[in-house]
Amino acid sequence: MVTIKQVSEKAGVSSATVSRVINNPDTVKEKTRELVMAAMAELGYRHNVVAASLASNKTHTIGYVVPELHGSFFGAMMGGTEQALRQAKKHMLIATGHSDAEIEKEQIDALLSRRCDALILHVEAVSDDYLVNLVKQGVQLVVVNRFIEAIGEHCISLDNIKGGYLATRHLLEIGHTKIAYVAGSLFKDDGKNRLLGHQQALAEWGIGYDENLTFEGNFQARSGTEGIRTLVEQGASFTAVACANDEMASGAMIALRELGRRVPEDVSVIGFDNVDFASYLSPGLTTIDYPVQKIGRMAAHWVLEQVYGHVRHDFEHILAPRLILRGTTSSPH
Structure with a gap:
């Protein structure tokens, strides 16, 4: 099995630089990144995700609970999240809660048992107290489309x-x-x-x-x-x-x-x-x-900042709606 050390020797850089190319490519100069990627390709290096997660105690996976998978609303929201996470080389596991408290709890437990580093929760049936207790237990989570005052810094919602x-x-x-x-x-x-x-x-x-x-x-x-x-x-x-x-x-x-x-x-x-x-x-x-895609992106940015220490983003925990005028309204005749 090809090692990071062998890649670093082939590319003429340090092992730490190779690790940055794998995990945080935006922090490495383009020319250096190209050298490392070329060395990986020539040697046939394949990153061992399992070993890396054991070493760092991070799986680089985020669990996402939504009520349903059908409809354009949830697709747009998850799309905004997935794009931001993918750019940061993170992965997303999706589960559905079906607006049922017991199913939502089961799905949250299932995602935590898979060692997700954080959860993004669009849950509608579990109580505020349940979510507050998760935060008190140290679970890294952000709640979307719902505002709970006791954990307001963990919430992103619309007014x-x-x-x-x-x-x-x-x-x-x-x-x-x-x-x-x-x-x-x-x-x-x-x-x-x-x-x-x-x-x-x-x-x-x-x-x-x-x-x-x-x-x-x-x-x-x-x-x-x-x-x-x-x-x-x-x-x-x-x-x-x-x-x-x-x-x-x-x-x-x-x-x-x-x-x-x-x-x-x-x-x-x-x-x-x-x-x-x-x-x-x-x-x-x-x-x-x-702005559902924006809320999806903001949820991803919250996780990237709070869990992985990425660059700080500005957050609006309660977003303002706005009227979009088209053709289905007019004065009464």
Whole structure:
């Protein structure tokens, strides 16, 4: 087996320099890195990851728990994380928690048993106390899309209340007063907080919140379709609908068209998240921007800094949403 010492002799550099080329190539001059890489190729050197992890007590692997693997939201978030970790020569193990507390705990335990150096957690069912206790036990973790005050320095999230407020305020500003709301799952913090923002905007305009204009969906497109059909069947009267994410908004648009209602001429629709497909709908979906790829990158940077001592990055632990205007909203006729 070819050793680092043999590579260093072939390249005419120190063993420490070869190690830096393997583990932290950005710290080595390009010419030196090319010499070392050429020596590795000529000698057939293959880095022994297992031996290196035993020596350093690091596996260079990060565990990632998300609720589901389907949908563009989680793909975009994990993509932002994976890109940043890959550039730093780290690896990512992905597990799904399915918004179930016991499954989330099982997946966290499984990732820790595989000696992951840190965890990135998008978990929705385990309690705040459970996550706080993990931190107290010394587990290196960052929580995304959820803010827990006791471990706020470990959290990166969006101001979902403000996002829900901005969506409904936009509809109010262009003249709508009869606004239906398709909520996300209300046992989840983001679903609950986005609805709260909707209620705050109505209150600011002096409009009472009407439960009969609200349908609780589950953040999936089909529940957006079901929500509109249910509200119409119940006799609800509305000129606009705010949805707690873009998937449900797309489902709502399908239902409205099936019912013969034009978007936005008859009913305005606004979503939340600004996922990629939102701009490709016809008309393009007005929505609230959730910088999900940025949050994914920031989670990776938190791990790289806190666990591996990489260069310090600036963090926004609570990010601000913003309104994205497209073609699905207009003044009521």
